Amino acid sequence: MSIVQTFIVEPRTPELALCARWRVNAFSVLEASFKMELRSLEQFASDQRHGVALIAKIDGEPIGTCLLAESEIEPNHDVSPWLAGLFVVPEHRRNGAGAVLVRAIEDQARERGFSRLYLYTTEAVEFYARLGWTVLDHTHWKGFDTVFMVRDLSEPAAEKESAESDQSPPRRS
Numbered sequence: 001m002s003i004v005q006t007f008i009v010e011p012r013t014p015e016l017a018l019c020a021r022w023r024v025n026a027f028s029v030l031e032a033s034f035k036m037e038l039r040s041l042e043q044f045a046s047d048q049r050h051g052v053a054l055i056a057k058i059d060g061e062p063i064g065t066c067l068l069a070e071s072e073i074e075p076n077h078d079v080s081p082w083l084a085g086l087f088v089v090p091e092h093r094r095n096g097a098g099a100v101l102v103r104a105i106e107d108q109a110r111e112r113g114f115s116r117l118y119l120y121t122t123e124a125v126e127f128y129a130r131l132g133w134t135v136l137d138h139t140h141w142k143g144f145d146t147v148f149m150v151r152d153l154s155e156p157a158a159e160k161e162s163a164e165s166d167q168s169p170p171r172r173s
């Protein structure tokens with residue numbers, strides 16, 4: 001089985017445009033243009049003190065992305081940091097890549113000294129719950145019924161994934 005690896009998206013790499021294109025298509029509700037997404041990702045890449053963009057690859061092929069963000073877009077809750085923009089290309093879903101990206105973002109938050117991580121989701125509550133996330137609130141965000149979830153970063157991972165990351169020792173199962 002191929003291993004999913006995660007990497008920090010670095011400035012001036014073609015991966016910035018790829019992730020921006022994915023985000024425009026997957027999160028059209030945000031109504032951000034490609035140019036806006038690209039500019040935002042360039043900021044993530046150039047200043048990693050406030051957040052980071054990760055890209056997942058299988059055998060060198062980019063297949064997904066996720067962000068650790070200091071702030072969410074127009075949040076209803078005054079917390080930080082956030083896991084945001086989780087996306088895996090359709091042909092590589094249900095192979096553990098989504099879980100690997102979530103774990104890698106959790107690690108990024110831990111490395112920055114955070115004890116909790118937050119997210120909004122409209123559809124993927126069960127997916128995150130299986131990874132140890134807890135529902136904190138139900139809210140109306142960007143016009144959608146949305147679930148506000150938290151991850152206690154002091155807790156161990158709820159389940160193992162086949163993964164390795166350039167940020168942490170390889171994890172395989």
Ligand SMILES: CC(C)(COP(=O)(O)OP(=O)(O)OC[C@H]1O[C@@H](n2cnc3c(N)ncnc32)[C@H](O)[C@@H]1OP(=O)(O)O)[C@@H](O)C(=O)NCCC(=O)NCCS
Nearest residue numbers: 086087088093094095096097098099120121123124126127
């Ligand atoms: C959500 C997403 C990232 C999951 O990626 P993935 O690589 O398929 O995730 P994994 O392989 O690690 O886990 C898949 C498991 O989660 C479940 N799952 C995936 N999406 C789910 C959802 N929206 N709700 C509930 N369960 C979900 C799958 O059923 C699967 O479980 P199974 O194999 O037992 O059936 C992917 O479906 C995606 O990119 N969706 C579009 C963007 C999106 O909705 N992002 C989340 C924004 S909060």
